[in-house]
Amino acid sequence: MLVRVPPVKVGILANPQKPDARRVIGELxxxxxxxxxxxxxxxxxAEWVGESGGVAGRDFQKEVDVAAVLGGDGTMLHAVARLGVFEKPVAGVNIGTLGFLTSCTDGELDLFASALATGEFRTSRRTLLEARVCDNGxxxxxxxxxxxxxxARGQTGRLVSLLATVGGEVLNHYRADGLIVATPTGSTAYSLSAGGPLIEPAANVFLITPICPHSLSQRTLVIxxxxxxxxxxxxKEEGAMLFTVDGRETVPISKGTRIIVRKADHGFHLLRLEGRSFYEALRQKLKWSGG
Incomplete structure (x- = not known):
């Protein structure tokens, strides 16, 4: 979606683990x-840089028009939890090279500010997964x-057995290191490393990808x-498995517990500068060459 109305206020969220984060905050x-x-x-x-008067990430929805997330793709993933429901543009400023989820690098801050001032940018609505842990209650x-x-498997180092159902029907009884449910955005992440396909971000699909399955016939399913x-x-004898969300939260899961996964009611709106695209990021990050 092309956005023409320039924003009035930008909320800045940074990753303090990035060595140059303080500098980039000031320059932005x-x-x-x-x-x-x-x-x-x-x-x-704000607390990290020694300032008062900051705004909680969960309040960005009513306080700012655009969120600028300083760090990299990992920081963008953490921003999903820190922002909560935020149905406005989110711009990733990568401190380093351009990522799959980021809008620009820290060397392009003037270009980014100019695009915001003129409204010459696009947003790409990305699907979010909603997952609930249900433990007999x-x-x-x-x-x-x-x-x-x-x-995925916990500390045993052995294959685990898990059941996956789709729409109330049994999909498979898996013997594997674990199972990934990914969005199209996530098709370039863990699912890709486990042998899954690349999916265009606007596709209305999920991926179910087994991790190191016992049977080589068990492949990614696109649904x-x-x-x-x-x-x-x-x-039960295989011990607790580990449920993780974008590499953030980790919850032990034992037999009798279910993970219920569905499409979230709200999305995540990535800001894209004019002339930037998912395909450009693919060529750069995956080092495609040809012709």
């Missing part, structure tokens, strides 16, 4: 100010993933994203 605020754009720091970011609060959720997927361990 200066660039935005040159174009008359107000900025505010997310509360944890009320399910836990939902987890949201931009890339994928996984249910519609309007069905519910349920994953559950099948053998």
């Amino acid at each position: 605020r200066e660039a935005l100010a040159r174009y008359g754009i107000e900025s505010v720091l997310e509360s944890v970011t 009320e399910p836990m609060d939902p987890f949201y993933a931009l890339n994928e959720i996984t249910l 519609s994203d309007d069905v519910e997927i349920v994953l559950s361990p099948e053998r």
Whole structure:
């Protein structure tokens, strides 16, 4: 979607683990100010740089018009949890090289600020996964993933047995190191490493990819994203498995517990500068060459 109305206020959220994050915060605020754009720091970011008056990430929806996430693709994944429901553009500023999820690098801050001032940018709505852990009672609060959720073996080092159902029907009884449920955005991440296909971000599908399956015939399945997927361990003696969300939260899962996965009601709106595309990122990150 092409956006023509320039934003009034930008909320900045940074990864303090990045060595140059402080410098980039300052340079971004200066660039935005040159174009008359107000900025505010997310509360944890503000505390880290020693400022008061920050805004909680969960309050960005009502306080800012664009969220700028400084770090890299990993920081963007963590921003999903820190922002909560945020149905406005999210721009990733990569401190380093351009990533799959980021809009620009830290060397392109003036270009980024200019694009915001003129409204010459696009947004790409990305599907989020909603996953709930249900342990013989009320399910836990939902987890949201931009890339994928996984249910994988714990500390045993052995293959595990798990059941996957799709739309209420048995898909398979897997013997593997685990199983990945990924969005199209996540097709370039863990699922790809496990042998899954690349999927265009706007496709209305999910991927179910086994991790190192016992049978080589067990391959990635591409399904519609309007069905519910349920994953559950099948053998108590294999010990607890580990449920993870975009590499963030980790929850031990034992036999009798189900992971219920569906398409989230809200999405994640990645900001793209004019002339930048998913295909350009593929060529760069996967080092495609030819012709």
